[in-house]
Amino acid sequence: MTASDPRVGDLTEGAVLRGILERLPASGALVGPGDDAALLAAPDARVVATVDTLVHGPDFRLAWSSSYDLGWKAAAVNLADIAAMGARPTALLVALAMPDDTRLSFVEGLADGLRAACDALAPGCAVEGGDLTVSDTLTIAVTALGTLDGRRPVLRSGASPGDVVAVAGTLGRAQRGLRVLFDRFTDAAGTPVPVDESVLSADERADLSVQLRPAPPVALGARAADAGATAMMDVSDGLVLDASRMAAASGVTVALDSASLGADATSALSGGEDHGLLASFPAGVPLPVGFRAIGEVRPRGADPVIVDGRPFDGRSGWDPYRDWDAGRG
Amino acid sequence: MTASDPRVGDLTEGAVLRGILERLPASGALVGPGDDAALLAAPDARVVATVDTLVHGPDFRLAWSSSYDLGWKAAAVNLADIAAMGARPTALLVALAMPDDTRLSFVEGLADGLRAACDALAPGCAVEGGDLTVSDTLTIAVTALGTLDGRRPVLRSGASPGDVVAVAGTLGRAQRGLRVLFDRFTDAAGTPVPVDESVLSADERADLSVQLRPAPPVALGARAADAGATAMMDVSDGLVLDASRMAAASGVTVALDSASLGADATSALSGGEDHGLLASFPAGVPLPVGFRAIGEVRPRGADPVIVDGRPFDGRSGWDPYRDWDAGRG
Numbered sequence: 001m002t003a004s005d006p007r008v009g010d011l012t013e014g015a016v017l018r019g020i021l022e023r024l025p026a027s028g029a030l031v032g033p034g035d036d037a038a039l040l041a042a043p044d045a046r047v048v049a050t051v052d053t054l055v056h057g058p059d060f061r062l063a064w065s066s067s068y069d070l071g072w073k074a075a076a077v078n079l080a081d082i083a084a085m086g087a088r089p090t091a092l093l094v095a096l097a098m099p100d101d102t103r104l105s106f107v108e109g110l111a112d113g114l115r116a117a118c119d120a121l122a123p124g125c126a127v128e129g130g131d132l133t134v135s136d137t138l139t140i141a142v143t144a145l146g147t148l149d150g151r152r153p154v155l156r157s158g159a160s161p162g163d164v165v166a167v168a169g170t171l172g173r174a175q176r177g178l179r180v181l182f183d184r185f186t187d188a189a190g191t192p193v194p195v196d197e198s199v200l201s202a203d204e205r206a207d208l209s210v211q212l213r214p215a216p217p218v219a220l221g222a223r224a225a226d227a228g229a230t231a232m233m234d235v236s237d238g239l240v241l242d243a244s245r246m247a248a249a250s251g252v253t254v255a256l257d258s259a260s261l262g263a264d265a266t267s268a269l270s271g272g273e274d275h276g277l278l279a280s281f282p283a284g285v286p287l288p289v290g291f292r293a294i295g296e297v298r299p300r301g302a303d304p305v306i307v308d309g310r311p312f313d314g315r316s317g318w319d320p321y322r323d324w325d326a327g328r329g
Numbered sequence: 330m331t332a333s334d335p336r337v338g339d340l341t342e343g344a345v346l347r348g349i350l351e352r353l354p355a356s357g358a359l360v361g362p363g364d365d366a367a368l369l370a371a372p373d374a375r376v377v378a379t380v381d382t383l384v385h386g387p388d389f390r391l392a393w394s395s396s397y398d399l400g401w402k403a404a405a406v407n408l409a410d411i412a413a414m415g416a417r418p419t420a421l422l423v424a425l426a427m428p429d430d431t432r433l434s435f436v437e438g439l440a441d442g443l444r445a446a447c448d449a450l451a452p453g454c455a456v457e458g459g460d461l462t463v464s465d466t467l468t469i470a471v472t473a474l475g476t477l478d479g480r481r482p483v484l485r486s487g488a489s490p491g492d493v494v495a496v497a498g499t500l501g502r503a504q505r506g507l508r509v510l511f512d513r514f515t516d517a518a519g520t521p522v523p524v525d526e527s528v529l530s531a532d533e534r535a536d537l538s539v540q541l542r543p544a545p546p547v548a549l550g551a552r553a554a555d556a557g558a559t560a561m562m563d564v565s566d567g568l569v570l571d572a573s574r575m576a577a578a579s580g581v582t583v584a585l586d587s588a589s590l591g592a593d594a595t596s597a598l599s600g601g602e603d604h605g606l607l608a609s610f611p612a613g614v615p616l617p618v619g620f621r622a623i624g625e626v627r628p629r630g631a632d633p634v635i636v637d638g639r640p641f642d643g644r645s646g647w648d649p650y651r652d653w654d655a656g657r658g
Contacts, residue, residue, distance in 0.1 A: 030375060031482055034578075036413035036562050037379035037475070039482050042371035046359060049457070050366035051422040051472055055464040084365035093380040095424070095470040128378070135384040136657075137466035141424040143380055146366070153360055153368050233365050249363075 008107060009100025013132055019104050023111040025118060025126040029091060038128040040091050040145060048146040048153070050081040056138040061329040063192035064181050067106040069212045070140060071113025076214045078144035079122050080234040080275035083221025086154035087146035089122040094142050097135035110140070113213075121218040151225045159231035159250035159280040163297040168217040168224070168290045169276025170210055171239055172267030177211025180204050192329035216275035223288040224279045232279040237272040240305050240312045246278065247304035256295035256307045269307060270314050337436060338429025342461055348433055352440040354447060354455040358420060367457040369420050369474060377475040377482070379410040385467035390658040392521035393510050396435040398541045399469060400442025405543045406565065407473035408451050409604040412550025413563040415483035416475035418451040423471050426464035439469070442542075450547040480554045488560035488579035488609040494624040495616050497546040497553070498605025499539055500568055501596030506540025509533050521658035545604035552617040553608045561608040566601040569634050569641045575607065576633035585624035585636045598636060599643050 008016050021033055031039035040047070054060055054074050065073070075092060082089040094114065096107070111127075118125045125144075159165075185195050197205055216234065224232055231250055235242045239261075243254040261268035280297050281287060303311045337345050350362055360368035369376070383389055383403050394402070404421060411418040423443065425436070440456075447454045454473075488494075514524050526534055545563065553561055560579055564571045568590075572583040590597035609626050610616060632640045 031414075031484065035482075035484050035486075036410040037377045037416070037473075039414065039477070040376050040378060042374050042376045045371050045374045047369050047371045047376045047474065048366045049369060049420070049422055049472070049474060051424045051458060051460050051470070053424045053426055053460050053462045053470065055426050055462050055468075057465060058463045081365040085360075085368065087366070091378070093378055093472060095380045095382045095472075097382055097384050097466075097468055097470075129380060131380050131382050131470070133382045133384050134387045135466050135468060136386060137426075137464050137468070139384075139426055139464060139466070139468050139470075141380070141382065141426075141460070141468075141470035143378070143422055143424075143472040144366075145376065145378060148368070153364075155360065155364050157364075 005103045005105045007100060008098065008102045008104060011104065016104065016107060016132055019108050020111045023108055024115050027128055028124060028126050029128045032128050038091065040128060043147055044150045046148060048082055048085050048087040048148060049143065050078060051141060051143045052078050052081065053139060053141040057328045061192040063194055063329045064185060065212055067109030068113035071110035072117040072213045074140040074142045075114045075117035076121060076216055077236065077275055078142045079117065079218045080216035082144050082146035083216065083218040084232050084234040084277055086151050086221055086225025086229065086232065087148045088222050089125040089144050089146040089218065091125060091128040091145045092118070092142055094127055094130040094140065096130065097133045097139040099136060099138065100134055121215065151222065154225050154229045154232040156231055156233050156246045156249040159246055159252050159297045161252055161297050161299045162283050163230055163280035164283055164293050165254055165256065165280050165295040165297060166287050166291040166293050167235070167276050167278050168220045170274045171235065171261060171276055172264055172271040172274065173207045173210035174214055174273035175267050175271025177207035180208050181211065210274055214273060214275045217277060217290055220277055220288060220290045224277065224291065227281065227288045228285050229279040229281055232277060235272065235274060235276045235278050238270045239278065240269050242278055244304040251300050253298045253301040253303060254295060254305045255298050256305065258308050260292065260294040266314060269312065334432045334434045336429060337427065337431045337433060340433065345433065345436060345461055348437050349440045352437055353444050356457055357453060357455050358457045361457050367420065369457060372476055373479045375477060377411055377414050377416040377477060378472065379407055380470060380472045381407050381410065382468060382470040386657045390521040392523055392658045393514060394541055396438030397442035400439035401446040401542045403469040403471045404443045404446035405450060405545055406604055407471045408446065408547045409545035409563040411473050411475035412545065412547040413561050413606055415480050415550055415554025415558065415561060416477045417551050418454040418473050418475040418547065420454060420457040420474045421471055423456055423459035423469065425459065426462045426468040428465060428467065429463055450544065480551065483554050483558045483561040485560055485562050485575045485578040488575055488581050488626045490581055490626050490628045491612050492559050492609035492626040493612055493622050494583055494585065494609050494626060495620040495622050496564070496605050496607050497549045497619045499603045500564065500590060500605055501593055501600035501603065502536045502539035503543060503602035504596050504600025506536035509537050510540065539603055543602060543604045546606060546619055549606060549617060549619045553606065553620065556610065556617045557614050558608040558610055561606060564601065564603060564605045564607050567599045568607065569598050571607055573633040580629050582627045582630045582632060583624060583634050584627050585634065587637050589621065589623040595643060598641065
């Protein structure tokens with residue numbers, strides 16, 4: 001590599017931070033980055049807070065994800081968790097642990113991805129603090145904060161029999177994108193190789209985009225709350241698995257209609273990582289634009305989730321990373 | 330190991346979470362752990378937020394630190410950052426990335442340490458959320474949130490010529506404790522070996538305790554703010570280095586008096602990781618109990634920090650981890 005793209009291990013923390021901060025959106029905080037802590041407005045005297053981590057190996061391969069993709073995804077998955085409470089994201093804190101030989105350009109790309117995701121998915125939300133450390137394993141832990149703007153929080157536990165079950169955002173595309181990566185972009189030894197989008201169909205490219213740069217419908221979280229959503233969560237681990245969590249928290253059964261799930265209902269039911277919003281609404285309430293009905297809430301039966309009236313017999317998730325022994329790539 | 334102490338990789342995330350949550354203090358949040366995000370009170374419509382990470386290798390060795398120690402330290406260093414703004418910590422979010430073969434008892438010890446640090450240093454503060462992931466490298470990223478209870482935040486930038494410079498908490502002990510570890514508890518090959526406290530003097534044990542389980546004066550942050558502190562920060566990287574940051578932010582020179590720093594002024598000046606509070610107060614203001622004067626603020630001169638009237642010629646920090654190539658241990 002060139003002297004113009006130094007290793008972060010050869011730079012001071014301050015120099016790395018400057019490279020990051022100048023690429024981030026302007027601080028909207030009362031006290032932004034640079035002091036011991038940030039100070040953020042919490043207009044309704046409450047703050048919503050969540051943290052989620054991307055780890056090299058279990059969560060991504062560097063052959064497949066650019067640093068821009070990683071910054072985008074690390075922001076997006078956390079913004080979705082804030083939205084799932086019915087809230088509006090206001091700030092991110094980013095704890096970045098990376099090997100000494102990480103290039104400054106990589107960190108800058110990550111900052112660009114964080115900024116782009118905030119701008120696209122949650123305008124007004126900015127990175128207001130963080131932490132840089134050295135690690136053998138590239139790790140991006142993002143804390144997202146948000147405000148309910150006076151709304152009641154929408155929990156997983158509020159679904160009642162008779163409610164309509166609805167989703168916003170894509171379902172199953174991220175899983176199909178992951179299959180594209182594992183099926184098309186590994187060599188004979190199973191090692192990840194760089195993605196060449198020119199060999200993919202338009203649909204495959206779209207699936208891959210959702211896997212690498214998910215675009216959860218963040219703004220619809222608050223709209224769902226305003227429309228009277230009784231329960232909500234983001235679909236991170238697969239529709240059936242996440243719906244079963246909502247069912248357990250609410251003491252109900254979620255009955256899904258596979259005909260409402262598009263041409264590839266199997267992926268929609270089992271695939272995670274799209275980070276769409278799963279919500280329940282009282283029957284008769286007009287669904288907010290962007291939500292579509294996919295089932296209904298019933299009194300608790302033998303199974304937390306049923307599909308077309310029967311227990312779901314497919315796999316409730318698909319995670320090749322978990323058992324995939326091909327190192328980090 | 331025994332079946333009664335399973336590997337976390339053999340457990341569901343839910344089972345690991347239960348093992349953690351039952352050891353943590355009761356949630357004080359409006360919505361605690363278990364939903365997509367936590368909802369916390371922010372009584373004065375502002376929230377203070379910070380994140381700091383401990384990484385296996387650069388930040389700790391498992392031969393030296395128990396999981397209890399790591400939980401304690403991960404909490405303490407973040408509580409200190411909240412205190413340094415003049416705030417009171419209210420909640421932690423813990424992102425824990427760990428190898429599959431980590432034992433459940435290790436995670437339980439970590440939860441015990443988190444709890445003990447909150448109880449001892451910031452009563453009322455609890456772990457209100459988090460994230461568990463698999464990683465080759467044990468990594469503990471803690472986000473701390475806090476409230477100013479209506480106070481103005483105390484920044485690094487507010488020191489004015491004529492102010493008294495004061496500290497609360499120990500200085501230099503953590504560095505001496507680190508020397509004890511590297512000097513006394515490595516084998517001939519330089520590999521860390523378990524600590525045997527029985528071979529240590531009472532002073533060495535005290536130093537070691539500050540290194541492994543720092544006890545920053547968290548409650549004094551708000552008291553310093555109430556007493557009129559003009560600037561404040563926590564001493565994490567060494568007194569001279571951190572004072573130079575305060576000096577730069579404030580556009581002043583910090584003049585320290587080594588005679589005020591105890592018998593081992595060298596360690597006090599260069600040693601980090603005690604996480605005491607460095608603050609400036611207007612001259613004539615009674616210092617809050619727990620603070621002691623160590624110098625004064627002067628108009629900006631040639632050096633950001635002077636000691637006994639001269640530029641500091643010692644090393645401004647000592648971090649054997651940085652260049653120490655003995656693996657993780």
